[in-house]
Amino acid sequence: MRCLLTGFPGFIGTRLVRALLVDDDVVVDALVEPRMVDRARAVAREFGDRVRVIEGDITEPRLGLDEALYVDLADTVARVYHLAAVYDLAVAEAIATRVNVEGTRHVLDFCRGCARLERLHYVSTCYVGGERTGVVLESELDEGQGFKNHYEATKFAAEVLVRDSMPQVPTTIYRPGIVVGDSRTGRTQRFDGPYFILWFIHRMNQFGLTVGTMGSEEATFNAVPVDFVVDAIAACSRDPETVGATLQLADPDPLTTAEFVRVLSRALTGKDPRGPAVTDSLLRPLLSLTPVRRYVGGTPFESLVFLHHPVRYDTTEAGRHLARSGLTCPPFHQYAPVMVDFFRRHLGDEELRAPV
Incomplete structure (x- = not known):
């Protein structure tokens, strides 16, 4: 099974690739921005020929790829994992919009053109809830909330795009809390x-x-440890019942x-x-x-x-689905x-x- 992944060789992305490759039939095409290509290739050596580093750019139409490669990927990719984003709380609005919103728009365009797409796995954040207080449900998104920074606002806007595309693009949305070490x-x-x-x-x-x-x-x-987030995404990749779900990967207590x-x-x-x-x-x-x-x-x-x-982030749906894999947030x-x-x-x- 061919997968396209953005966000490699990032903290979560590299670990997720390792977890996905536990399945012998999986190969990964890692779409990497030019400035990170050398580092990505060095990290990818661990995985041999099962990980191919592709130089591209999610902020560009057709992912910054030449036409032949774009068409080849669209014909062969079965799963897309979109992790790439700007996570800086102090990021300028223009940069956050270009990467988080327009980048997601271009990934969705690619998914719509995929001949064999099984599912998009989109990594959002609990903090699309912005300034909301009290309990935030997994089913909720736009409740008229304000935002504390451009990171939150643009991740919210990106998730709106993803949700709007779900009738055409089968998707699972993951909303991690604040990710810490293993x-x-x-x-x-x-x-x-x-x-x-x-x-x-x-x-x-x-x-x-x-x-x-x-x-x-x-x-x-x-706070949520990175191994829990990675294990949850990998488990849901193998679980068809999570198609269409939005899962808050947060500490339930x-x-x-x-x-x-x-x-x-x-x-x-x-x-x-x-x-x-x-x-x-x-x-x-x-x-x-x-x-x-x-x-x-x-x-x-x-x-x-x-x-x-x-604020508290409800984890009812995440808990229900992850229980089938024996996963809980420590x-x-x-x-x-x-x-x-x-x-x-x-x-x-x-x-x-x-x-x-």
């Missing part, structure tokens, strides 16, 4: 997202200080953001946060300074809002020590630092 090894590709909290705790600890209380007892932090910070602080320093609250009004002006932002691992002030956003406290240990051991690895 729950068994802690390995991650970059110290961003919740790792910014670890950086802040680490820097305070270097001065012999304990971080003050952070987060909220009302808001939740929905997330910690409050305050407890999330406490768990990280205990794992890293052996101490609970205590002392004056670390507020947005304190952090925002500090994080506007590039040297400060670099010192705390590249933390963008755009990430602060997630510590105070009271609770954060279970793998937090592994995640923190990897962070501690790789603090000096510049490749893992978020860009500033």
Whole structure:
């Protein structure tokens, strides 16, 4: 079975290729933008001739491919996995629109022309819910919500396109929460997202200080380990009952953001946060300074809002389908020590630092 995959050699994409190749009949064509081709080819050597790296560009019509190759792929591809996106919370609107929205539009155009298409597997995000509070259902999308950043807004717009195409393109939509490292090894590709909290705790600890209380007892932090996300997508690829489903790959019982910070602080320093609250009004002006932002691992002030956003992502449909494969999202406290240990051991690895 021939698959076309975007988002290689990214954090999730590379792991997903490995999981898909467990099936002996699967071969993967990885569509890779020009600047990533050399790295992609180096990573693809692990998979031998079962992974072909194709230079292309989802932001271009017909995926930036020459006509003969585009037609050949359209005639032979049975599954499409669309993972490529800009995930930066501070991304400019024009860039986010070009990659997340127009890129998805071009992938959908390709899918409509595929002679043998079995299914599109589209990776969205829970955060298409934007500024909504309370419980967000898997069946819901456009509820008139606003958005905290251009990343959320453009992923929402892209999912609208995907949903509108579902009568012509059989699709499964996956909405992961905030993806962190492997729950068994802690390995991650970059110290961003919740790792910014670890950086802040680490820097305070270097001065012999304990971080003050952070987060909220009302808001939740929905972290999910990358191995759960990959295993879920791979399992659903083999399950015809998931066609047409939207699955929120989220923690069904997330910690409050305050407890999330406490768990990280205990794992890293052996101490609970205590002392004056670390507020947005304190952090925002500090994080506007590039040297400060670099010192705390590249933390963008755009990430602060997630510590105070009271929202839960319902996982009823995901839980029902994944139960057939014996998959459940592990609770954060279970793998937090592994995640923190990897962070501690790789603090000096510049490749893992978020860009500033």
